[in-house]
Amino acid sequence: MDSWLLAIGSAVWLGVLTSVSPCPLATNVVAITYLGRRVDRPRHVVISGLLYTLGRTVTYVLLGILIISGLLAIPELSLFLQENINKVLGPALLLIGLILLGVIPVRISGPGLGESFQKRMEKLGFWGAAVMGIAFALSFCPVSAALFFGSLIPLSLERESSLLMPSLYGIGTAIPVVIFAIAIGLGAGFVGKMFNALTAFERWARRITGVAAAASGVYLTLIYWFAVQLW
Amino acid sequence: MRKPLQLAVAFIVLASAFVLAGTADPGNETHKKSTSDSTVNVQSPPPGETLVVYYFHGNRRCATCRKLEAYSFEALNNDFKSALADSAILWRVVNFETDSNEHFVKDYGLFTQSLILSRVVDGKEVEWKNLDQIWKLVGDKEQYLTYVTSETRNFLTQSSR
Secondary structure: OHHHHHHHHHHHHHHHHHHHOOOOHHHHHHHHHHHOOOOOOHHHHHHHHHHHHHHHHHHHHHHHHHHHOOOOOHHHHHHHHHHHHHHHHHHHHHHHHHHHOOOOOOEOOOOOOOOEHHHHHHHHHHHHHHHHHHHHHHOOOHHHHHHHHHHHHHHHHHHOOOOHHHHHHHHHHHHHHHHHHHHHHHHHHHHHHHOOOHHHHHHHHHHHHHHHHHHHHHHHHHHHHHOOOOO | OHHHHHHHHHHHHHHHHHHHHOOOOOOOOOOOOOOOHHHOOOOOOOOOEEEEEEEEEOOOOOHHHHHHHHHHHHHHHHHOHHHHHOOOEEEEEEEOOOHHHOHHHHHHOOOOOEEEEEEEEOOEEEEEEEOOOHHHHOOOHHHHHHHHHHHHHHHHHHHHO
16 A cells, blocks of 8 residues: 555656656746636636646556557657657747737638637637647657656556556646646736736736747757757 | 647647658757767777766757766766776767667667666677666756766676676
8 A cells, every 4th residue: 555655656756857857848838828828717727727637647648558558669659759749849839829929810711710710729728728738748858758758657567557657647747837827827817806907917918828839939949950959 | 529629630730741841850969068078989898897888868968968967977987987097987978869879779778868887798798777767866966976876886796796
């Protein structure tokens, strides 16, 4: 029983350790601003946070199952994800940031697609958080790869747990981000209400999300496409 | 139900476009010099028994990755200076993403930056160990140095039995 508690604690702690390490900082900033941006709707912030956690958790569980069942080998999978997902994520975040900021006005024509893409993206809210959780969980960097493939997977194998341990790890990776997002979202909402300027706060929160996404996109693009060493 | 689907499709389309469009390869060495770039070439160890300590890295060198390398070399340099000087211990910094070094990925099952101890007797590797706790300890330099030193000492002791 004690050893199980220790394993459970280790899995969560490995997740937290992954999240607070420097290399996922760029994506964490995007996640925090995205999840916390609906300062006018606290319920929205909390549910988005839960769905972000769910997205991360499901991703790690699936990866764990694929590895533990022997369908995928750790070195190939780890190196593939580290190389390719961040390559995709950089330009994608840049584009999404520019769209959120209205720099790139996108209109999709077709039956039932009259609204601007920007407005539609804003409305995606909850599910965008889940998709973000999946994408960010897949964007491994050296630290997260070491902790997931080198520590969490051996722990899962030892405990014969391809569901529980990766789930707890996923929750651990989301905890710091969700706590920050809720604190910032609710805090800003409270201040906005106090000054009777909730709409203005919400508008600024959305702009900050756009700036964070675009900046992180530029950062990841420079590193993964142009091999620029920024630190 | 359409909304999540639309977002997922948008993301996948974007992702595919960038993957398909791009062939830019950042696979060059980094711009900054590492602590011991002079040892990047993986030359053969001398005859007799040698401990080769490999620090493996990829094309991109994150701040934590540089710490791993620096701390590892510091641990060896602090406690095995004479062994390093007379080549009883060889320190090798290797980019496993270059073509000639890709075999190390399979040889040692590398999936990220790693520190490997390899015992070589008369030019042939007889034993190796991945010091897989380095990532957990990198936040505490003292613990990290102690870990690398004690693992290296144990590995050396085993060989002299």
